[in-house]
Amino acid sequence: MKRENVLTWDEYFMGLAHLSALRSKDPVAQIGACIVSKDMKVVGIGYNGLPKGCDDDTFPWGKGGDYLDTKFPYVVHAELNAILNSGTDLSGCSLYVSRFPCNECAKAIIQSGIKRVIYESDKNFYKDTGLASRKMFDAAGVTYDKLPYCVKLQVETEDNN
Numbered sequence: 001m002k003r004e005n006v007l008t009w010d011e012y013f014m015g016l017a018h019l020s021a022l023r024s025k026d027p028v029a030q031i032g033a034c035i036v037s038k039d040m041k042v043v044g045i046g047y048n049g050l051p052k053g054c055d056d057d058t059f060p061w062g063k064g065g066d067y068l069d070t071k072f073p074y075v076v077h078a079e080l081n082a083i084l085n086s087g088t089d090l091s092g093c094s095l096y097v098s099r100f101p102c103n104e105c106a107k108a109i110i111q112s113g114i115k116r117v118i119y120e121s122d123k124n125f126y127k128d129t130g131l132a133s134r135k136m137f138d139a140a141g142v143t144y145d146k147l148p149y150c151v152k153l154q155v156e157t158e159d160n161n
């Protein structure tokens with residue numbers, strides 16, 4: 001008899017976004033994104049991290065003080081990394097991401113041809129950045145749906161095996 005209680009497609013792809021987020025060196029926010037084609041194939045995956053050649057140990061990870069001494073000007077967002085890592089036409093694809101996209105990522109999402117965003121955290125949703133994202137998504141016909149937090153990835157250790 002087959003197993004019944006398997007992951008849904010949404011849980012599976014958001015689970016992959018969580019797995020990817022575990023690679024992030026950001027001490028505060030680990031964001032993951034996973035792009036899926038219309039025929040349910042994974043075509044891109046990414047997390048928030050520094051651009052190639054920018055040393056994780058040299059660039060700052062803090063949030064306070066002088067802007068140039070914070071992570072903000074340097075980190076590539078998970079959504080943009082997933083788009084840039086894909087190397088294929090993303091027309092009609094869906095993007096799973098652990099946090100509602102900021103306005104800069106929203107622009108890249110729209111321009112790439114992605115038509116659906118599935119997110120978990122509302123953290124940006126009601127901020128100006130999220131409002132701008134929604135304004136652009138609505139105008140461009142990109143839909144966005146919130147998933148419940150049901151698929152937090154648990155890394156197995158000897159203790160919880």
Ligand SMILES: O=c1[nH]c(=O)n([C@H]2C[C@H](O)[C@@H](COP(=O)(O)O)O2)cc1CO
Binds near residue numbers: 030124
């Ligand atoms: O949409 C996003 N996607 C994304 O990957 N990030 C990353 C960039 C930074 O590494 C980090 C910033 O988060 P915080 O300000 O909560 O520390 O999260 C941040 C946002 C915007 O909140």
Ligand SMILES: [Zn+2]
Binds near residue numbers: 077103104105106
């Ligand atoms: Zn962003």
